[in-house]
Amino acid sequence: MNSASPCATCPKHDSGFCGAILGNSQTGSNDTSDWQNHFVVAAGRQALASQQATPDVYVLCHGWAFRFLQLPDGRRQILHFLLPGDLFSISLLFRDRVHFSVKALTPIQVSAMKRTEVQSKIMRNPATALPALAQSCAGQTETLEKVIAALGLCSAEERIASLFLYLMKRIADQTVIRENRYPFPLRQQDIADAVGLTAVHVSRILGTFRERGITDLSNGVLEVLNIRELQRLSPLN
Incomplete structure (x- = not known):
């Protein structure tokens, strides 16, 4: 990661999941922490592949992406469109292997945070972190339930x-x-x-x-x- 962290000037730094995790961190222009890094993905490329093992939790910083499942014959179901500030999936807080893939719709920038460190930060600051996680979980659940209803009805x-x-x-x-x-x-x-x-x-x-x-x-x-x-x-x- 470059010595200048994108989090320092990100408008999402103090809100949502990032605000809960990074709000009390000294994430400034000289932040070189080894528990977080940023990477970019070109439009049309995969950022995460199904069944990939990873030690990280991912947040979309810039651009558009989507989470999807793909059948062996190539058919694809898009599960959720990701916008800046979105977790790829809250399941990555608890599991080290993903059941979905993530693809960039536009050029994107992603923040990857070590799962163990994120879990530690949540435990140290539950009053702030848990409501943010609950809101994220509830939002994802509502979206998926509406997708199911739309596809079925x-x-x-x-x-x-x-x-x-x-x-x-x-x-x-x-x-x-x-x-x-x-x-x-x-x-x-x-x-x-x-x-x-x-x-x-x-x-x-x-x-x-x-x-x-x-x-x-x-x-x-x-x-x-x-x-x-x-x-x-x-x-x-």
Whole structure:
């Protein structure tokens, strides 16, 4: 790791999981601790592979990524989209081998923290750390339950509308949104793998949304033209 830690200027340093773990640390420009390091992953490359053993807990610092499962025949289910400040998975606090993979949607920077040190910090400061962990766990559980409900009960339009609204809220929590235009680096195949459809079917639905004046997704930007109609289409938001 470079002598200048990215954590020193990160806006997430004092909030969420990072705030609970690093809040009382002297993480400054000369931090060279051996329990934390940072690395970058190019867009389209894997940051973590299924069944990989690791001593670390990972937090996304910059960019977009996603957690997914892949079948032997290549079919893929995206489980969760990761934005800055997100844990790859809370399960890594307790297990040293992952059952999922993580891939970068955009160029990303990741913080890797030694599991044993993170556990020690949690035990030393439970009043701060445990609520942050509980919130992270509850958020991941709610998201996964909604994914299950969408895949089992919702139509194609409802699934995509629900995904859009979920990500729009997460994006708006992290950045200023102007003119209802959201940075949205997902390809049609990514959307398809998240909602259990084919890319051809997703393309058809996106075209329908555009023709009906609901949304327009192009060049990495999601423009919301009729938020009320998008909300009406989503039974899960």
